[in-house]
Amino acid sequence: MVTVADFNGTVKPDWCPACGNFAQLSAIKAVLAELGIEPHNTVVVSGIGCSSNLPEFIKAYGFHGLHGRALPVASAVKWANPKLTVIAYGGDGDGFFEGTQHFYHTAKRNVDITYIVSDNQIFGLTTGQASPTSEIGFKSKTTPYGNIEEPTNPLTFGLAAGATFVARGFSGDPKHLNEIIKRGIQHRGFSFIDVMSPCVTFNKLNTYDYFRKRVYKYEAKDLTDFSAAYKISQEWGDKIPIGIFYEKTERSYIDMDPVASQTPMIDIEPVKLNEKLVEEFL
Amino acid sequence: MSKEEVVIRIGGAAGEGVQSAGSVVAKSFSRTGLSVMTYNYYQDIVRGGQSWYQVRASHNKVRSQGDGLDVLIALNMDALVRHTNPEINEGGASPLSGIAIFDTSLTGYKKQDKVIYCPVPLSEIAGKHSKVSLVKNTVAIGAAMASIGMSFDVVADVIRDQFGGKGEVAEQNVSAAKEGYDYFTQNFKKLDKSLNFTNKKKYLLGGGEAVGLGAVNGGLRMYIGYPMTPASSALHYISSHAKDFNLFVKVPEDEISAINMAIGANYAGLRAMTGSSGGGFSLMVEALGMAGMLEIPLVVYEAQRSGPSTGLPTKTEQGDLNLVLGASQGDFPRIVLAPRNVYDTFLLTREAMNLAEKYQTPVIVMSDLYLAEHLETVDKFDFNFKIDHGLRAQDNMKNYKRYEYTESGISPRAIPGQPGLMHNEDSDEHSESGDVVSDAETDPKLRIAIMEKRMRKLNSYIKEMPPTDTYRLDDAEYAIVQWGSTQGVVEEAVDILRNKGIKAGVIEINRVFPLNPDIAGLLKNRKKIVVVENNFTGQFNRLLKSEFLVSTSLIRKFDGEAFYPGALAEELEQEIKR
Numbered sequence: 001m002v003t004v005a006d007f008n009g010t011v012k013p014d015w016c017p018a019c020g021n022f023a024q025l026s027a028i029k030a031v032l033a034e035l036g037i038e039p040h041n042t043v044v045v046s047g048i049g050c051s052s053n054l055p056e057f058i059k060a061y062g063f064h065g066l067h068g069r070a071l072p073v074a075s076a077v078k079w080a081n082p083k084l085t086v087i088a089y090g091g092d093g094d095g096f097f098e099g100t101q102h103f104y105h106t107a108k109r110n111v112d113i114t115y116i117v118s119d120n121q122i123f124g125l126t127t128g129q130a131s132p133t134s135e136i137g138f139k140s141k142t143t144p145y146g147n148i149e150e151p152t153n154p155l156t157f158g159l160a161a162g163a164t165f166v167a168r169g170f171s172g173d174p175k176h177l178n179e180i181i182k183r184g185i186q187h188r189g190f191s192f193i194d195v196m197s198p199c200v201t202f203n204k205l206n207t208y209d210y211f212r213k214r215v216y217k218y219e220a221k222d223l224t225d226f227s228a229a230y231k232i233s234q235e236w237g238d239k240i241p242i243g244i245f246y247e248k249t250e251r252s253y254i255d256m257d258p259v260a261s262q263t264p265m266i267d268i269e270p271v272k273l274n275e276k277l278v279e280e281f282l
Numbered sequence: 283m284s285k286e287e288v289v290i291r292i293g294g295a296a297g298e299g300v301q302s303a304g305s306v307v308a309k310s311f312s313r314t315g316l317s318v319m320t321y322n323y324y325q326d327i328v329r330g331g332q333s334w335y336q337v338r339a340s341h342n343k344v345r346s347q348g349d350g351l352d353v354l355i356a357l358n359m360d361a362l363v364r365h366t367n368p369e370i371n372e373g374g375a376s377p378l379s380g381i382a383i384f385d386t387s388l389t390g391y392k393k394q395d396k397v398i399y400c401p402v403p404l405s406e407i408a409g410k411h412s413k414v415s416l417v418k419n420t421v422a423i424g425a426a427m428a429s430i431g432m433s434f435d436v437v438a439d440v441i442r443d444q445f446g447g448k449g450e451v452a453e454q455n456v457s458a459a460k461e462g463y464d465y466f467t468q469n470f471k472k473l474d475k476s477l478n479f480t481n482k483k484k485y486l487l488g489g490g491e492a493v494g495l496g497a498v499n500g501g502l503r504m505y506i507g508y509p510m511t512p513a514s515s516a517l518h519y520i521s522s523h524a525k526d527f528n529l530f531v532k533v534p535e536d537e538i539s540a541i542n543m544a545i546g547a548n549y550a551g552l553r554a555m556t557g558s559s560g561g562g563f564s565l566m567v568e569a570l571g572m573a574g575m576l577e578i579p580l581v582v583y584e585a586q587r588s589g590p591s592t593g594l595p596t597k598t599e600q601g602d603l604n605l606v607l608g609a610s611q612g613d614f615p616r617i618v619l620a621p622r623n624v625y626d627t628f629l630l631t632r633e634a635m636n637l638a639e640k641y642q643t644p645v646i647v648m649s650d651l652y653l654a655e656h657l658e659t660v661d662k663f664d665f666n667f668k669i670d671h672g673l674r675a676q677d678n679m680k681n682y683k684r685y686e687y688t689e690s691g692i693s694p695r696a697i698p699g700q701p702g703l704m705h706n707e708d709s710d711e712h713s714e715s716g717d718v719v720s721d722a723e724t725d726p727k728l729r730i731a732i733m734e735k736r737m738r739k740l741n742s743y744i745k746e747m748p749p750t751d752t753y754r755l756d757d758a759e760y761a762i763v764q765w766g767s768t769q770g771v772v773e774e775a776v777d778i779l780r781n782k783g784i785k786a787g788v789i790e791i792n793r794v795f796p797l798n799p800d801i802a803g804l805l806k807n808r809k810k811i812v813v814v815e816n817n818f819t820g821q822f823n824r825l826l827k828s829e830f831l832v833s834t835s836l837i838r839k840f841d842g843e844a845f846y847p848g849a850l851a852e853e854l855e856q857e858i859k860r
Contacts, residue, residue, distance in 0.1 A: 009706075011717055040701045045546070048709070055706050056718055061698035062706035063549060064718075065542070066572055072539040076546030076554070077698065079530060080504065084550070084698055105535040260530050265552055266699075270501045271527045273665040278495065281485040281660075282313070 004033045006059065007042075013057045018208075020171030020197025021051050021118050024181075027174060028087065028116070029058060031182045037085045045074040047099060049091035050125045051118035051197070068098025071106040074113045075253075081266040082254055085185065086113040093123050096132040096152045107161035107190050112252040114184045114191045117154065118171075120199035121206045128202035138205060155233035158192040159226065159246060165191035166229060166246040170215050171198065172208045176242065183244060189252045196240070211240065218243035283350040283379070285476045287340035288430050291378075292419075293365050294357030296324065296331050302444070303355065303419040304335030305657070308486060309440045310432060311339035312659050315480035319770070320657040321347035321844070323375070324596050332360060336375070341478035345623075345770030347656070349848040352380035352473055353429055355422045359388050366394045373843025381473060383425045383466070385418065400425070400470045402462060411458040412451075420455045424462030429472050432479065434463050484659040489649050489767075490515025492627035493583050494523070497555055499628070500635030501669040504530040504547045504554035506540040511595050512651035513557045513585040537562035541569040541582065548579045549707065551697035553635055557583030560602045561592065563609070570644050571610025576707045577685065577693070577736065579638035579645075579672070583631070586650040588842045597842030598651035600766060603821040606646050607795055613733070615641065615691075615740040618795035620648040622769035624658035626792060632667055640672040641739045642695060648794065650816070652844045653767035678702030683714040687731060691738030740796055747798045751790040754780060758787030760858050761808040763834070765791040765815065765822045767844075772814055774847035775854055784858060794822070797829050805832050812837060812857055814850065835860075 007029040015021050032042055042060035046052035048067035055062025061084075065073050074088040095103055095117045106115070122140060123129040129142040133154065138147040158166045165187040169177040177195065184191035196215070198208050218232055218241035229246035254260050259268070271277075283289070290307050294300045304320060311318045316339040324333040338348040356362035362384050364370055368377045379396040386401040393399065402425045408417040420441060427437045438456045445452035466472075487495075493516040497505070507517040517533070524531045530547075534540050540556045547554035558566065563584050573580040586602040588594035606618055617637055621627035627649060634645040675682055675694035684705045686693040693714075696703035706712075710720035711729060719728055753773050755761065760779075764772040772788050779786045789804050791797070805811055811834045813823040820836040827834055835857050839845055 038701075039704050041699060043550075043698045053718075056708065059704050061696075061704055062708075063546075063576075064706060064708040064710065065545075065576075066568055066709060069538065069542045069569065072534065072542035073546035073549070076504070076506070076543035077550045079532075079543075080547040080550035080552035080554075081699060101535045102539055105539070257530060258525055259528055265503055265530050265547075266550065268503070268528050270503065270553075270669070271498060273495065273499050273663070275663075277526060278485060278487075278663055281487045281491070282483045 002033045002036050002038055004029050006039050007032060009057045009059045011056050014053060015050060016201050018200045019050070020120060020195070020199070021054065023171040023174045023177060024116060024118055024195055024197065025054055025057060027178045027181045030178055031185060032085070034182065035185060041084055043077050043084050043086045045070045045077065045086065045088050047090040047094035048125070049094045051089065051091040052094055054089050068094050069102065070094070071099060071102040071115065075106055075109070075111045078111060078113050079254055079260060079265060082112070082264050087185070088113055088115045090117060092117060092119045092121060092133045092154070093131045096154055103157070104161045107158055107163035107192060109253040110162065110164055110189045110250055112188055112190070112254065114193070116181065116193045116195060118197040119154065119194050120197045120203055122199050122203040124199050124202055135205065140202070153233065153236070154194045155245060156230065159229055159233055163192040164189035164248045164250050165244070166233070167193045167244040168242045169193055169195040170211055170242050171195055172211055173215070173242070176217065180244060187247060189250060214238060214240040215242050218245070220244060223247040283352060285474060286342055287338065287344065287348070288353070288475055288477060289336060289338045289348055289351050290353040290355070290426055291334055291336040291351055291365060292355040292357065293332070293334040293361030296333050298357045299416045299419045300333050300335050300357065303423055304337055306423050306440050306444055307426065308337045308657055310427060310437050311337065312484045312486035313440065314432065314436055315482040315484060316341055316477065317344040317484070318486060318657065318659045319344045319347055322655055323373070332364065334361070334365070339477070346774050346847055347844065349376050349846055351376045351378045353426050354378045354382045355426050356382060356384040356388070357419065359391065362388055362391055366397045368394065373841055374846035374849050381429050383422050383429070400429070400466065402465050404462070407461045407465065408458055410461070412454040417455060417458050420459045421462035424459030425466040428463040428466035429470070430475050430477070431472050434460060437463070484661055485663070486657050486659050487624060488515055488655055488657050489624050489627045489653040490655065491519045492624045493557070493631050493647065493649070494519040496628040496631030497581070497635060498527045499665055499667050500632035501553045502529065502555060502635060503552045504544070505556070506532050506534060506543040506554065507557045508533055508537045508540050508562055510559040510562045512587055512654040513559045513562070513583060515654050516557055516583055516585070537565040538569065541566040545569060545573050545578050545580055549698070553639070555581035555583065557585065559585050559587050560589050560605060563602065563605065567609045571612060571614060572709050573644045574610065574614025574616060574736070575709050577642040578707070579642055581634045581638045582644060582646045584646050584648045585654045586648065594842045596651070598816060598844055599840060599842065600650055600816040601818065601821065601840070602648065603794065603825070606648060607825070613737065615643045615737055616795065617641065617643065617645040617743060618648060619645065620766035620792050620794045621653065622766060622790060622792050623653070625660050627653065628663070630792060636670045637743070640670055640692070641743055642672060642692060643739060648766060650767050675700065675703050684716045685712065685714045685732060685735065687714060687735050689738070690742045691735050692742065744796055744799065747793060750798045750800050750804060751792070752804060753788035753790060755787030755789060755804065758785050759809045760784065760786040761789055761805060761811045762786055762854065763789045763791065763811060763813045763826060765794055768814055768816065771845040771847050771850060775850040778847060778851035779854060782855070784855065786854065786858070797825070802830050805830055810835060810858055812854060814845065816840065816845070
């Protein structure tokens with residue numbers, strides 16, 4: 001029997017009080033316990049940013065790597081040992097600026113991992129600069145006259161890239177967030193969850209109140225309907241949908257690999273070289 | 283030129299089948315027990331331009347592409363003029379002094395004194411056997427092999443293999459080659475050579491393939507690479523054998539992803555490596571330091587080509603040493619190996635797999651285009667090798683500390699999936715247990731302790747380094763220092779000097795960093811120390827001088843081509859007498 005307490009780390013989170021990351025940390029721990037996934041079979045890989053400190057605060061195998069590079073590390077961990085539950089975690093700067101190419105290709109490959117982005121629409125760790133999801137007109141240390149660049153739409157991007165599970169959560173609705181993360185971890189293939197996660201220190205625009213006024217729970221009629229998913233992903237403004245936008249079961253990358261699809265790589269003995277294997281050079 | 287060796291060169295335009303003809307010639311020699319080395323001169327184009335492929339063979343050990351040229355197969359007029367002209371010296375290659383084989387349709391060329399012109403109706407003969415125009419190359423190969431007295435049966439077998447067995451195409455080529463062989467025998471006199479052909483086949487392979495074989499012998503399970511000349515020869519070999527070797531092979535979106543994937547797999551307990559040339563390696567730099575910080579084993583294959591930037595994509599250089607030594611911010615232990623030849627590439631890549639896991643740190647295997655793309659014979663492979671996974675933590679170990687301070691600097695590794703050993707691996711500075719200490723809790727004493735722990739691993743490695751190899755050094759007044767792929771050329775140059783009574787010897791460096799302290803003794807009491815390397819600034823020379831506080835002279839080459847023994851011997855002699 002796995003409990004939430006089994007995932008309690010010894011290091012206290014260094015996030016600001018009321019940071020949206022807390023709800024996600026709690027949700028991840030609760031879901032893992034609920035699904036009976038043991039801490040030693042859990043790997044949490046992150047990049048760099050406030051949210052990316054998360055692996056330090058959970059008792060599991062944590063990997064706190066480089067800015068933007070969580071996904072290639074997480075992919076290879078899963079390819080090496082598919083028995084592990086692999087969660088990649090990071091912020092919007094980490095995932096949609098520095099790591100965009102990895103986001104696109106990991107989604108396209110349908111690697112069987114869960115990618116949770118704590119999207120606070122700002123750089124927090126570096127003390128408040130506009131991020132790829134900052135809104136037009138948003139003022140920050142680096143955009144004192146207001147942001148002039150169109151924000152990235154991570155959900156549309158995830159869908160276009162070929163993610164087989166695309167969802168949006170909100171840190172202000174933990175119960176709903178738990179459910180989405182649970183479904184994401186259960187999904188076989190690449191699950192992408194963008195979590196609206198207010199930065200209480202540096203983002204005075206996209207606050208809990210901002211989202212509470214706007215979010216509503218979206219229920220898809222047909223989760224495999226790509227056009228409907230695309231349409232709902234485009235909705236942003238006075239109303240912001242949260243929920244699962246798209247889910248489709250397709251073979252994950254490892255199912256197609258000529259070698260790894262047969263036996264988990266970690267269980268395959270290395271080949272013993274012999275003269276037959278070098279005969280082609282004679 | 284010695285009767286005991288032969289050099290054959292095929293010259294033509296890209297797309298004219300130069301390389302494939304060259305490999306038939308090379309294989310014919312390796313199958314008759316000769317020691318072989320090939321040299322490939324080509325450009326970054328698919329059609330046109332001027333390329334050539336040289337094969338040197340002897341029953342004595344061949345250590346470089348060599349000087350001199352006995353037989354030229356000229357596939358067009360440009361090649362015939364270029365390679366027979368004593369004035370033209372492309373990157374050090376010798377003009378022809380021997381037999382030129384070319385199509386009878388080529389006329390009006392200026393005759394050179396040292397050339398025996400042997401026109402053969404290549405296209406006409408080819409037309410009798412096949413509609414494919416490239417069959418004329420096969421006719422030329424037949425003629426060339428007749429000119430040096432090789433038995434036709436051997437050539438026929440190699441051609442059959444090249445064309446996939448005994449099908450119609452293969453037989454057309456064999457009969458075309460036979461007619462070329464007979465035409466030469468009936469019309470011209472063969473060269474006066476005494477090569478000892480035997481039936482003891484040798485292996486013939488390139489440095490890229492040796493990287494693959496070495497890695498697999500060293501327990502490789504996953505190779506992640508992004509195509510870039512000249513690292514691609516390893517990627518191709520490994521990819522084409524993924525099923526034979528039970529490997530997971532992946533070309534991801536970029537080299538940054540490649541190295542992060544290789545690190546992820548090693549973290550998960552699966553031996554993985556990545557590879558690229560300097561451009562791709564530059565992209566890997568940040569993650570290389572992460573592997574050092576997290577103490578995750580990692581092998582990176584770095585195959586140099588002429589830089590800077592895109593540089594000369596199909597030309598050789600040893601210009602990435604500074605990059606490799608300095609790659610990534612901060613100090614962390616790294617091991618840099620630079621194999622000297624094809625078999626050394628096999629041995630050192632294999633060893634790199636163990637070293638990375640034993641010392642839980644990045645190991646970089648440096649090759650270059652010259653070594654990665656030429657073919658060389660290997661008499662025998664010794665596959666006997668024990669895989670060492672290094673220090674591993676036991677499941678549920680009490681008070682487990684991932685970065686426990688030890689005298690060797692090596693701490694027990696836990697692999698995800700092992701119960702009771704959960705911890706965080708952090709690119710931030712961390713404590714023994716892996717907890718971050720970089721921000722609020724920065725502790726100077728702890729920082730010193732963990733830095734010293736990591737760096738201690740290098741001292742442990744230095745203690746197990748084998749003695750540095752030398753060549754004719756014992757009584758040498760002049761020490762020539764080489765690193766990596768220049769071994770064969772430098773040894774041959776030293777033989778030339780020795781024949782002139784100059785007492786020179788070679789210090790051969792295939793473990794570039796850290797340098798073996800025993801080199802200090804080898805450098806002692808020499809009249810002169812000369813460093814030879816393929817780059818502009820003398821990157822290794824600087825390292826050697828700073829490590830051993832010696833004064834040296836430097837011989838460089840940075841025209842994109844390898845050194846040649848004769849030309850190098852002249853330069854060395856001048857330098858020694860200066």
